[in-house]
Amino acid sequence: MTKESFIDADGQQIEIAHYDIEFQNVDFSYGEGKERRQVLHNVNLKIPEHTVTAIVGPSGSGKSTICNLIARFYDADSGSVRVGGHDVKEFTCDSLLSNISMVFQNVYLFHDTVRNNICFGKPDATEAEMVEAAKKACCHEFIMALPEGYDTVIGEGGGSLSGGEKQRISIARAILKDAPIIILDEATASVDPENEHLIQAAISELTKGKTIVTIAHRLATIEQADQILVVDDGQIIQRGTHRELVAVPGKYKDFVDIRSQSEGWKIG
Ligand SMILES: Nc1ncnc2c1ncn2[C@@H]1O[C@H](COP(=O)(O)OP(=O)(O)OP(=O)(O)O)[C@@H](O)[C@H]1O
Ligand SMILES: [Mg+2]
Numbered sequence: 001m002t003k004e005s006f007i008d009a010d011g012q013q014i015e016i017a018h019y020d021i022e023f024q025n026v027d028f029s030y031g032e033g034k035e036r037r038q039v040l041h042n043v044n045l046k047i048p049e050h051t052v053t054a055i056v057g058p059s060g061s062g063k064s065t066i067c068n069l070i071a072r073f074y075d076a077d078s079g080s081v082r083v084g085g086h087d088v089k090e091f092t093c094d095s096l097l098s099n100i101s102m103v104f105q106n107v108y109l110f111h112d113t114v115r116n117n118i119c120f121g122k123p124d125a126t127e128a129e130m131v132e133a134a135k136k137a138c139c140h141e142f143i144m145a146l147p148e149g150y151d152t153v154i155g156e157g158g159g160s161l162s163g164g165e166k167q168r169i170s171i172a173r174a175i176l177k178d179a180p181i182i183i184l185d186e187a188t189a190s191v192d193p194e195n196e197h198l199i200q201a202a203i204s205e206l207t208k209g210k211t212i213v214t215i216a217h218r219l220a221t222i223e224q225a226d227q228i229l230v231v232d233d234g235q236i237i238q239r240g241t242h243r244e245l246v247a248v249p250g251k252y253k254d255f256v257d258i259r260s261q262s263e264g265w266k267i268g
Helices: 003-008 063-070 093-097 114-119 127-136 140-144 163-177 193-207 219-223 242-246 251-263
Strands: 021-030 037-047 052-056 078-083 100-103 181-185 211-215 227-232 235-240
Touching: 021 063, 037 063, 037 235, 052 063, 052 219, 063 078, 063 181, 063 211, 100 163, 100 193, 114 127, 114 163, 127 140, 127 163, 127 193, 163 193, 181 193, 219 251, 227 242, 227 251, 235 242, 235 251, 242 251
Parallel strands: 052 211, 052 227, 100 181, 181 211
Antiparallel strands: 021 037, 021 078, 227 235
């Protein structure tokens, strides 16, 4: 039996009525046997639908792991991860993932045409819908400049495209899929300012009106979130808005002080 059919064995086709996300007492470990290591410790969180939640914290603290559990790439050891009021284990993979678009830290594109890469989340999309998504994601121009436009085959893993271009294609894919929940695991690696600007423009098209979970690194994005969750060593140690969290001593304030120096940014 494949892993997918195994996971789907008890799954149901669930149409959810809302898009709140919730973790209840979630513990999680990677690995088996001697390699096993617990990386999330009793995580509780609530992400109300149609809001923006930013997850911040040091490298290795568990931010991407939290996102992986929402999409059920792994199962919690104990506790419950819930989407729309249902434990993620109740869904089939397809019915859970139909609600979620993920834009990853390391973008993976298929060795296939640009067109098929964009249409992956909505195979029956029309040409006009696909081009519209590419335009919104600031991709159309560079795609038209490729040797065969949308029919150009992308090299394995994205080959000849820049990191920023690959990321924008993955955003075009997510825009076309139009899922209600968007998970953004932003790259820490700095792209050039022009790319940065285009990626931010693409992301703001993608996230309009959605439920957003973002592992953001830019203060400007974090500051605007409805809720910030500060993760440290697999635990949520602070939560609140930017305004609330900079008003108290703690990891978040330290993080902002360091970041604002490096970004030449002042706390308003
Ligand atoms: N597939 C995996 N197998 C085993 N351990 C893993 C795996 N993925 C992550 N880890 C470990 O789990 C911990 C949390 O990792 P995670 O990727 O969630 O951190 P992060 O907060 O997203 O870090 P970063 O800011 O560097 O992306 C780390 O100690 C990491 O080494
Ligand atoms: Mg990460």
